Amino acid sequence: MPIRIDRFENGPNDVLDLKAGTQPHIVLTFLATNNEQAFTQTEIHEATDIPRGSVGVVLSRLEDRGLVRHHGRYWAIGDDERLASYAAQQAASSASTTDDYYGESDE
Template identity: 75%
Template sequence: MPISIDRFDEEPTDALDLQEGTHPHRILQFLAENDDQAFTQTEIHDATGIKRGSVGATLSRLEDRGLVRHRGRYWAIGDDDRLASYAAQTHASSASTTDDYYEEE
C-alpha cells in the first residue's frame, strides 16, 4: 500500500515499522513474547509456521537492523530501545487474551 510523499519525508528513519502478519512481525512477536529465552531457527520455524528458509533470511535482515541478536545457533530479541515498547505491547496483548474474565463460581 503506498503512502503519501509527505509521510515518506516526515517519518523518522529510526521508526520501527512492522506490518502485522509479515515474517518480521511474526518472528519479533514470538521472540518478544519469549524475551527470557533464545531459540534455534528450527524452533522459530516450529513456533511461527514460517518456512525454514524464510526464517533464516528474515533473521539476518532483522539482525542487520539491530532488532535480533544471535550467538551460535541461538537467536533472541534484540536490545534496541525501540523493542522495549514493542515487547511491552506484545506482553500486554497476550496477557489480555489469556485473562479469565469470568471467575468460577
C-alpha cells in the same frame, strides 16, 4: 501492487515490511513475546510455521536493523530500549487475551 517508477528507482533497496502478518512481524512478535529466551532457527520455524528456508533470511534482515541478536545458533529479541517496550506491549497483549478479567462465557 505496482509502485511508481520514481520510488522504484530512488527508494531504498532492502525495505523490511513489518506490517502485521508478514514474516518479519511474526518472528519479531514471537521473540518479543518470549524475550527471556533465545531460540534456534528450527525452533522459530516450528513455533511460527514460517517455512524453514525463510526463517534465516528474515532473522538476517532483522539483525541488520538491530531488531534481533544472536550468539552461535541462538536468536533473541534485540537489546534496544524500543524493543523492550515492544516486548512488554506484546506480553501485555497476550496476557489480556488469556486472563480471567471477562469471566466465563455463557456459550
